[in-house]
Amino acid sequence: MNQPSHLVAIFGGAVSGSEAAHQLSARGIPSIVFDQNPLPYGKIEDGLPKWHSRLRDKEIRRIGEKLSHPLVTFVPQVKLGKDISFEELVNLGFSAVLLATGAWHDRPLAIDGIAPYLGKGLIYQNPFIYWYNHKHEPGFAGINDYAIEDGAAIIGGGLASLDVAKVIMFELVEKALRERGHDFNMFKLDRSISKVLDSLGLTLEDLGIEGCTLYYRRRVKDMPLSPLRATTPEEKLKAEATREKILNNYQSKYLFNMAPNHMPVEKIVEDDRLVGLVMQETQIVDGRVKPIEGSEKKVRFPYVVSSIGSIPELIPGIPAQGQTYQIEDEVFCRIKGIDHVFALGNAVTGRGNIKESMVHGREITQNISEGFLADAGKEENEQKRQEIQERISKSISTIAEDIRSNPVQSSDYLAIQEKIKSFRAMSGYHGDFARWAEEKRPVRLEDLVDGH
Numbered sequence: 001m002n003q004p005s006h007l008v009a010i011f012g013g014a015v016s017g018s019e020a021a022h023q024l025s026a027r028g029i030p031s032i033v034f035d036q037n038p039l040p041y042g043k044i045e046d047g048l049p050k051w052h053s054r055l056r057d058k059e060i061r062r063i064g065e066k067l068s069h070p071l072v073t074f075v076p077q078v079k080l081g082k083d084i085s086f087e088e089l090v091n092l093g094f095s096a097v098l099l100a101t102g103a104w105h106d107r108p109l110a111i112d113g114i115a116p117y118l119g120k121g122l123i124y125q126n127p128f129i130y131w132y133n134h135k136h137e138p139g140f141a142g143i144n145d146y147a148i149e150d151g152a153a154i155i156g157g158g159l160a161s162l163d164v165a166k167v168i169m170f171e172l173v174e175k176a177l178r179e180r181g182h183d184f185n186m187f188k189l190d191r192s193i194s195k196v197l198d199s200l201g202l203t204l205e206d207l208g209i210e211g212c213t214l215y216y217r218r219r220v221k222d223m224p225l226s227p228l229r230a231t232t233p234e235e236k237l238k239a240e241a242t243r244e245k246i247l248n249n250y251q252s253k254y255l256f257n258m259a260p261n262h263m264p265v266e267k268i269v270e271d272d273r274l275v276g277l278v279m280q281e282t283q284i285v286d287g288r289v290k291p292i293e294g295s296e297k298k299v300r301f302p303y304v305v306s307s308i309g310s311i312p313e314l315i316p317g318i319p320a321q322g323q324t325y326q327i328e329d330e331v332f333c334r335i336k337g338i339d340h341v342f343a344l345g346n347a348v349t350g351r352g353n354i355k356e357s358m359v360h361g362r363e364i365t366q367n368i369s370e371g372f373l374a375d376a377g378k379e380e381n382e383q384k385r386q387e388i389q390e391r392i393s394k395s396i397s398t399i400a401e402d403i404r405s406n407p408v409q410s411s412d413y414l415a416i417q418e419k420i421k422s423f424r425a426m427s428g429y430h431g432d433f434a435r436w437a438e439e440k441r442p443v444r445l446e447d448l449v450d451g452h
Contacts, residue, residue: 004030007408011080012100013040016344020098022066023396030071036079038440042102049163050133050445051190068433077427086317093412095403100344103310114267121274125307132167136445149302150210156307157216157223164305165256168212176207185449192253212256217263217289220247276300340406
């Protein structure tokens, strides 16, 4: 292959990374897509709960098609900040570097002194869903094995927190039914726990299940469950009604408990373990959460799952502002003080869930990975997908001007090729993405159960 005039490095090959590579390919610009995992599916594989199997497979095919383009070179199992430092990366001589590494860390639960109880009564959403998605795989040995217990608390309010509630209820009900001789797998329960129990003439009470409880600091109508924009009083009322309808639908099907207008303010610890939280009631005043004095109450539970949002992993050498990367301008999303390095998606926004609006090309990742598109109609799905593509296309068009002003030098190109060769040798990647994807394909739950 002749040396190209320009060459772009993309870190992260999932939704935004693959779409960025696709848009660059359409403009004749080659790219090298690095991913920290063997397969570049990000939250499509590890964060989208496994009952969304059809959506997962559809999105995986899309990613595969984009990364199989002749102008795209895939390099698996390279973690930025570990296998290659950011300083080394920017000095390799790429025309541009795009960071599409996503948001994989959980936003810390804001209670003084709670961090030491991680794994001792405190659980975070991202590793919890990762465990759930992979625990069926033969030989899977996660860092944490989560014993599902009744009466758990969930702190959150977005779609991801509803996913956590579904996981807990699926596990509790499936186990209880199995003990009674009934075989209902997760796929059947996903259609409706309520209908499954009705068909058997049973209730949660009959099964001895209390259910988990989701605590949200605002009202149900404030929950970020719908992407509807609300710029007028009429649109606001419609959006609020839609959120209430979505929550009611989830509760009626999956039978978890809901406690709006509650926020955690203190921990309850016994024998070096988190056994509960002090919850305080709230009210909304002028759009702000206002705690109600004297409303504190102790709530005990076997554990709490915090699902209050995801943040990117901050990497040494990349300027940060708070919990996200620091950018220089809103148009380019250029990393502050570093030429030719740009951030896409949640590395900038610091949000791992669906956006209520996508006002800029950077807000393009993970919309489909946290549940909304899985539950929307096909027409709405496609419309949202086209918005994602259009916005990242606009972003790449802007960045492409910068890329073309920075041609890759011959010596740099040779050094880059040697680096890619060494990375591929370490992973064993042979260069055939379709074959590699099939070889590394995880065992699916649907492969192990009948009648799903």
